[in-house]
Amino acid sequence: MSGRIFLASSGLAFVISFSLVGRAADDATRPATDGAARYEFRQEHDPNGIGKFYKGREIAHVMGGHEAADWLERPERAEEEKPDLLLKTLKLKPGDVVADIGAGTGYYSWRLAKLVGEKGLVYAVDIQQEMLDALATKMAERKITNVKGVLGTITDPKLPPRSVDLVLMVDVYHEFDHPFEMVQAICQSLKPGGRVVFVEFRAEDPKVPIKEVHKMSEAQVRKEMSVQPLEWAETIETLPWQHVIVFRKKG
Numbered sequence: 001m002s003g004r005i006f007l008a009s010s011g012l013a014f015v016i017s018f019s020l021v022g023r024a025a026d027d028a029t030r031p032a033t034d035g036a037a038r039y040e041f042r043q044e045h046d047p048n049g050i051g052k053f054y055k056g057r058e059i060a061h062v063m064g065g066h067e068a069a070d071w072l073e074r075p076e077r078a079e080e081e082k083p084d085l086l087l088k089t090l091k092l093k094p095g096d097v098v099a100d101i102g103a104g105t106g107y108y109s110w111r112l113a114k115l116v117g118e119k120g121l122v123y124a125v126d127i128q129q130e131m132l133d134a135l136a137t138k139m140a141e142r143k144i145t146n147v148k149g150v151l152g153t154i155t156d157p158k159l160p161p162r163s164v165d166l167v168l169m170v171d172v173y174h175e176f177d178h179p180f181e182m183v184q185a186i187c188q189s190l191k192p193g194g195r196v197v198f199v200e201f202r203a204e205d206p207k208v209p210i211k212e213v214h215k216m217s218e219a220q221v222r223k224e225m226s227v228q229p230l231e232w233a234e235t236i237e238t239l240p241w242q243h244v245i246v247f248r249k250k251g
Contacts, residue, residue: 038180049213052177055224060175060213082239086170086199087111089236089244092120096165099123099189101157102172106135106147112168113144122147123164125157155181159189170199171242174216183228190249196230198245208241221245 040053049058087108092098094117100109103124112122124147126132132149139147152158154177167186176182186196201208203215218235222245225232229250236244 046213048211050177054179055220057174057216057220057224058213059177059179060211062175063214080241081170083108083111085238086242086244087115089238090115090166090168090197092116092166095119097121097123097163097191099125099157099159099164099167099186101125101152101167101169101186102175103135103149104131106138108168108170109135109147110139110142110144113139113147116146118146120146123150123157123159124148125150125152125159127152127154154178156185157182157189159186161188162191164189164194165191166195166197168197168199171201171214173198173221174200174214179224180227183225183230187229187249192249192251194249195233196225196247196249198247199239199242200245201242205241210241216243218243218245 038054042051042053042058045051045053046058049060052059092112092115094115096116097120098112098116100106100112100122103109103126106124109122109124113120116122124132124135126135126149129151132151135147135149139145150158167190173179183196190196198216198221200216200221201210201214203212203217203220208215221243222232225247228247230247231250233246233248236246238244
């Protein structure tokens with residue numbers, strides 16, 4: 001099954017093909033047994049969403065499978081997202097352990113690897129082995145040796161417990177099939193005081209040229225994290241289109 005998402009930028013429209021990996025049909029007909037009070041399923045919903053709602057927010061279709069790997073590395077992305085500016089806000093130091101959730105081809109992974117240095121480690125997590133294969137090739141080309149690919153699932157990033165200083169999620173959280181379970185597992189991987197960073201397109205700004213279900217407001221992110229062992233630390237608004245919303249593990 002395939003579909004399209006439209007991203008307008010600088011007066012142009014980019015048409016991005018993506019795979020829906022069959023999950024929409026499954027979730028639309030599945031009884032709400034995976035936390036009956038936690039998720040809501042609606043037959044009438046945004047066509048860019050899967051019809052499954054968490055705390056009032058519809059979960060978005062996955063934008064881009066491994067077939068869209070080239071789009072993740074598009075030249076325009078640096079101007080649209082300002083990755084170097086984002087990385088400065090993370091205040092990483094040599095020796096840190098970072099998890100890049102939804103790492104894809106490693107667009108952020110290799111940048112993180114340079115910041116944490118040889119004594120640091122980056123777990124590059126994805127649920128598609130094809131993405132991890134492409135990531136491994138790109139890391140080898142760059143001679144990056146401190147990035148470790150991890151094949152996660154839709155409910156668990158498969159990270160070692162209490163091992164990670166910072167978890168980074170760039171434009172992926174809004175697509176999680178099971179956001180509660182995934183963040184719960186992420187929290188278990190954090191060291192005490194470890195940080196979780198959400199980078200999401202701003203739903204508050206109608207000028208951000210992204211489909212509505214692929215945006216999130218700061219209030220919605222904070223609402224969804226209120227049931228996790230996390231406390232809000234700060235929200236950084238220096239990027240052109242995205243929030244950087246930072247939480248810290250309690251205790």
